[in-house]
Amino acid sequence: MSAAEDFDCVVVGAGVQGSFTAHQLAQKNQRTLLLDQFVLPHTRGSSHGQTRIIRKAYEQDFYTHMMEECYALWAQLERETGVKLYRQTGLLVMGPEKSQNYQLLKTTLERNKVPLVLLTRDNFSQHIPNFTLAEGDGALVDITAGILYADRTLRTVQAQFQKLGGIIRDKEKVMDIKPGPVVTVSTSAGVYRAKRLVITAGPWTNRLLSHTDLQLPLEVVKINVCYWKEKVPGTYSVKRRFPCFVLTEGEETNEHIYGLPSDEYPGLVKICYHNGVKTDPDQRDKQTDRSDINLLQKYVARCVPGLIPEPAVVESCMYTMTPDRHFVLDCHPKYSNIVIGAGFSGHGFKFGPIVGKLLCELSLGEVPSYDLSPFRIRRFQTKTKSAL
Ligand SMILES: Cc1cc2nc3c(=O)[nH]c(=O)nc-3n(C[C@H](O)[C@H](O)[C@H](O)COP(=O)(O)OP(=O)(O)OC[C@H]3O[C@@H](n4cnc5c(N)ncnc54)[C@H](O)[C@@H]3O)c2cc1C
Ligand SMILES: O=C(O)[C@@H]1CCCC=N1
Numbered sequence: 001m002s003a004a005e006d007f008d009c010v011v012v013g014a015g016v017q018g019s020f021t022a023h024q025l026a027q028k029n030q031r032t033l034l035l036d037q038f039v040l041p042h043t044r045g046s047s048h049g050q051t052r053i054i055r056k057a058y059e060q061d062f063y064t065h066m067m068e069e070c071y072a073l074w075a076q077l078e079r080e081t082g083v084k085l086y087r088q089t090g091l092l093v094m095g096p097e098k099s100q101n102y103q104l105l106k107t108t109l110e111r112n113k114v115p116l117v118l119l120t121r122d123n124f125s126q127h128i129p130n131f132t133l134a135e136g137d138g139a140l141v142d143i144t145a146g147i148l149y150a151d152r153t154l155r156t157v158q159a160q161f162q163k164l165g166g167i168i169r170d171k172e173k174v175m176d177i178k179p180g181p182v183v184t185v186s187t188s189a190g191v192y193r194a195k196r197l198v199i200t201a202g203p204w205t206n207r208l209l210s211h212t213d214l215q216l217p218l219e220v221v222k223i224n225v226c227y228w229k230e231k232v233p234g235t236y237s238v239k240r241r242f243p244c245f246v247l248t249e250g251e252e253t254n255e256h257i258y259g260l261p262s263d264e265y266p267g268l269v270k271i272c273y274h275n276g277v278k279t280d281p282d283q284r285d286k287q288t289d290r291s292d293i294n295l296l297q298k299y300v301a302r303c304v305p306g307l308i309p310e311p312a313v314v315e316s317c318m319y320t321m322t323p324d325r326h327f328v329l330d331c332h333p334k335y336s337n338i339v340i341g342a343g344f345s346g347h348g349f350k351f352g353p354i355v356g357k358l359l360c361e362l363s364l365g366e367v368p369s370y371d372l373s374p375f376r377i378r379r380f381q382t383k384t385k386s387a388l
Helices: 016-027 061-081 100-111 150-163 202-212 281-286 291-303 348-362
Strands: 005-012 033-036 051-054 086-088 091-096 115-118 135-141 146-147 167-169 174-178 181-186 190-197 221-229 244-247 257-260 268-273 307-321 330-331 338-342
Touching: 005 016, 005 181, 016 033, 016 150, 016 190, 016 338, 016 348, 033 100, 033 150, 051 061, 051 257, 061 086, 061 100, 061 150, 061 348, 086 330, 100 135, 100 181, 146 150, 150 167, 190 202, 190 348, 202 281, 202 307, 202 338, 221 291, 244 268, 268 291, 268 307, 281 307, 291 307, 330 348, 338 348
Parallel strands: 005 033, 005 190, 033 167, 091 244, 190 338
Antiparallel strands: 051 146, 086 146, 091 135, 115 135, 174 181, 181 190, 221 268, 221 307, 244 257, 257 268, 330 338
């Protein structure tokens, strides 16, 4: 049997969060190994696909504050690599004018002086043609919001990591973790020893954590990623400056519905429901529930009249939800050299650069740049497995 290889840090999971974390660690001269169970790139986790929304419109100040720096980090990565990762489109936010969710989004934006346009019922269709604003709904546009190119981001960050000497090994599934002052990580292909371990395993996080006597209250759900065909090509296209949008709640549901202008697949608009049905991440394709699609069809027919109200393409993705929908960014409660980034609850992509920075800080024992109390494990009353 060959001897274990030594690293300063091993990062498990090369989705958006693990890739940005590994890049940060390599920037800090840490000899870093980034592992993924699948051949990269792959479409079986949460970070694949071409687009994601970036926005400052949040209900909580702490996310809006983090996004200030995060926009700058996205721009810095674009500058350093010459790759376009962000396109400004604005985000149309709609919801019952008097509802708590809509009011929280609006007041957070106003309080933080984020550039926005408040729309009225009278000028709505002039700004947002071919779209219906429901009776009683308010509408505003978060001007700086837009699209992030997701697959392109992963390729770019991983290449930057490798340029700094970082090592990526794909098709290597982590099978066992032995915690200790030096962590031993056994994969399907080798054994590694590292001073520090970062677990960014998306929907598989609890599988990995079971080797460390910890389970988090995470629920993995399958998302049907629906694309809807324009009746007249170009009606809702990014080129015609149609914005991304989010409806906080509506006639069909109390959950968010969100969409992105036609861009990656010409003539197709991406509109999804911000929740799904529980799945085992290894059995994702066996989860065939379509209740979200039925609900979206009603919404599209009612509010987006320029689309055929039946999805033309349905792809699959997964969210890893926490009970409060805030992330987990913390050290393992028993092993301070194991750091966990998980539970991104369907809204973590835009934070990739800042999550990478924070997980790197935690891993190196530095003071985190932000107050991490909303993201700490202790908010869950979690017990280690041995104490259950
Ligand atoms: C349909 C959809 C739309 C979204 N829209 C937005 C949006 O508009 N804006 C936004 O900000 N966010 C959005 N998100 C959320 C965002 O994409 C996720 O929060 C983010 O991708 C999570 O990344 P991750 O790195 O934690 O997980 P993942 O991308 O799943 O990465 C985890 C990786 O770990 C690997 N792994 C797991 N177990 C092992 C093991 N044992 N050994 C080795 N490797 C392992 C997996 O193979 C995987 O590659 C969306 C998500 C989905 C699904
Ligand atoms: O994070 C995002 O911006 C998207 C859209 C709103 C719901 C979740 N994901």
